[in-house]
Amino acid sequence: MVTENQVREALDSVLDPELKKSITELEMVRNILISDGEVKFTLALTTLRCPMKEKIVKKAQEAIEKIPGVSRVEVALTAMSEEELHRLFPKHPLKGIEKTAHFIAVASGKGGVGKTTVALNLALALKNEGFKVGLLDADVYGPSIPVMMGLSEKPQSEAGMIVPLEKFGLKVMSFGFLLEESHPLIWRGPLVGKAVKQLLNDVMWGELDYLVVDLPPGTGDPSITVAQSIPTVSLVVVTTPQEVALADVKKAINMFKKMDISILGIVENMSYFKCAHSDEKIEIFGAGGGERLSQQMDIPLLGKIPIDLDLRRGEDEGRPGIIDSPDSETSIVFKEIARQLAASFSKPADAAGQSLRSDPK
Numbered sequence: 001m002v003t004e005n006q007v008r009e010a011l012d013s014v015l016d017p018e019l020k021k022s023i024t025e026l027e028m029v030r031n032i033l034i035s036d037g038e039v040k041f042t043l044a045l046t047t048l049r050c051p052m053k054e055k056i057v058k059k060a061q062e063a064i065e066k067i068p069g070v071s072r073v074e075v076a077l078t079a080m081s082e083e084e085l086h087r088l089f090p091k092h093p094l095k096g097i098e099k100t101a102h103f104i105a106v107a108s109g110k111g112g113v114g115k116t117t118v119a120l121n122l123a124l125a126l127k128n129e130g131f132k133v134g135l136l137d138a139d140v141y142g143p144s145i146p147v148m149m150g151l152s153e154k155p156q157s158e159a160g161m162i163v164p165l166e167k168f169g170l171k172v173m174s175f176g177f178l179l180e181e182s183h184p185l186i187w188r189g190p191l192v193g194k195a196v197k198q199l200l201n202d203v204m205w206g207e208l209d210y211l212v213v214d215l216p217p218g219t220g221d222p223s224i225t226v227a228q229s230i231p232t233v234s235l236v237v238v239t240t241p242q243e244v245a246l247a248d249v250k251k252a253i254n255m256f257k258k259m260d261i262s263i264l265g266i267v268e269n270m271s272y273f274k275c276a277h278s279d280e281k282i283e284i285f286g287a288g289g290g291e292r293l294s295q296q297m298d299i300p301l302l303g304k305i306p307i308d309l310d311l312r313r314g315e316d317e318g319r320p321g322i323i324d325s326p327d328s329e330t331s332i333v334f335k336e337i338a339r340q341l342a343a344s345f346s347k348p349a350d351a352a353g354q355s356l357r358s359d360p361k
């Protein structure tokens with residue numbers, strides 16, 4: 001005859017993969033019912049949207065099925081109440097950014113240079129490398145990540161947390177989700193600080209290797225406020241090759257340096273164009289701007305992204321380049337940049353800058 005104790009003991013070995021504790025210790029196992037060889041119980045998850053729930057249920061079933069005499073296992077799912085969550089975790093373990101290892105913010109000297117495109121594709125490229133990645137669209141002026149990723153739904157709140165949306169394997173939050181009828185003016189001054197803190201601290205980011213943040217463009221108050229709100233943030237700065245853009249980027253780099261924010265490197269976007277029938281690179285916005293900036297500011301040039309009509313088309317339709325055409329010339333550059341960034345974080349802090357010094361073709 002199978003006993004409740006045997007079932008509990010079997011479930012002691014089943015861990016919540018994110019919390020790294022047994023589901024019995026976490027008081028997730030409820031209402032065990034045993035009748036003949038049939039075992040039924042309720043599994044109370046921290047959230048019903050838990051991406052690991054199928055995995056946990058399978059492990060639990062396998063553990064119970066090993067008990068002699070068990071013929072069938074049925075698991076009902078429920079979510080812990082807010083009170084239970086609070087009792088178990090005075091601060092919910094998946095809430096906020098405590099379990100985020102690295103923060104990469106993508107900045108620009110001025111609007112429209114492709115900062116969001118770079119942030120989105122780098123986040124996806126890091127995910128491709130096997131990392132757990134979140135993407136925070138903190139561009140208060142015009143949050144465009146939802147459109148570029150084809151996200152039309154809004155995130156829900158659960159147990160006092162905002163549950164980020166998930167798409168293409170990324171956890172995603174955007175200023176655009178916060179207020180439906182937001183007027184740009186509402187995002188002035190302290191409100192930006194308050195909102196970005198909410199997007200960092202009240203969101204169920206869980207365990208992340210990287211949180212990639214799309215900063216507001218330029219050197220205005222919002223980008224300073226957002227950058228200062230993110231702990232130990234490092235920057236990637238996006239520019240286009242022409243002189244007017246470079247002048248603005250220099251201003252931005254100097255400003256961030258004054259704020260003691262480390263700059264991992266420069267990405268030159270819209271570097272050249274290749275028409276369909278030729279391999280010739282047409283440097284529409286001038287040549288060598290990124291290299292010159294890199295030398296003048298002593299910051300590595302991480303890569304040069306071509307002007308890519310398919311990239312633009314895909315973004316308009318919610319299909320980012322790396323997803324849509326993973327082997328395109330553009331996607332290959334993004335992947336190479338992501339690898340350089342990841343390598344820089346796996347090196348000791350004082351070697352990080354050195355490890356990024358490479359010469360993109």
Ligand SMILES: Nc1ncnc2c1ncn2[C@@H]1O[C@H](COP(=O)(O)OP(=O)(O)OP(=O)(O)O)[C@@H](O)[C@H]1O
Pocket residue numbers: 108110111112113114115116117118139142144217269270305306307308309311312313315316
């Ligand atoms: N390499 C590229 N090739 C073709 N189109 C591009 C490229 N990079 C960006 N774009 C397009 O240019 C437009 C602006 O890009 P994006 O929104 O990424 O710039 P941004 O710097 O984030 O702008 P903002 O400052 O307004 O937030 C988008 O339509 C995008 O699809």
